[in-house]
Amino acid sequence: MSGWLNGKRARIEGECPAIASALAAQGASLVDVGDCDIWVHIAPPPPIKLAHELTHAEWRASLDAGLDRRFLGAKDFAGQCRARGTGGAILFVGAPEQALGADQAAAVGALGNLTKTLGVEWARDGIRVNSVLTRDAGDTLGNLAAYLVSDYAAYVTGAVMGIDLDD
Known part of the structure; x- marks a missing residue:
């Protein structure tokens, strides 16, 4: 199964070569500016400090x-989708809440609730919102990201998923 994202334009904010590669391999055009159908936000991890x-x-x-x-960023993307009269997919990617300290835990805990809330609120507009929390940056993450922003996941919204590849 290839070409899941043929004809889709994706903008990735942040760095994750595995996600960029997986989206492109499934047919998405990666764009830096302008309208897009998919917005992926990858937050850089903060320095780890004790609370x-x-x-x-x-x-x-x-x-x-x-x-x-x-x-x-999600609000701006959703506004663009509404203005075009089309749906879209938002994917937040970052470290799990227990990985990087109290400040990261607070942000990721709130992100989980935000993901669920926006997923419900924006579903009526055809805009899906999901999160993946992981320290993995490999092919598994890239493939999951490509799936979550594809039409195969059309009924998946408000989901907060984790990938743990530690042995």
């Missing part, structure tokens, strides 16, 4: 990167 060592500015920066920017 009692975090400054307020570091706490806010983690929440901004891990939650605020994602919400604002």
Whole structure:
């Protein structure tokens, strides 16, 4: 089964070569600007610090990167989809909440609730919202991402999934 994403335009914010490769292998055109059908946001992991060592500015920066920017980007993408009268797919990718400290845990915990809420709210507009939480950046992640943004996952929205490849 190939060509799941033929004719789709995807914008990836952040770095994950496995996701970019999987989307392209399934036929998506990767775009940097302009209209797109798929928006993938990959948050860079913050430096790991113990909770009692975090400054307020570091706490806010983690929440901004891990939650605020994602919400604002998703809101802009959804507005573009509505203006075109088409649906779309949003995928958030990041580390699991227990992986990187209290600030990351707060952002990822909130992201899980945001994913579920937007998934329900925007389903009526044909916009799907899902999250994958993992430290893996390999082919498994790329293939799951390609599936979640494809029409094969047309009824999957509001899902928060994890990939754990540790032995």
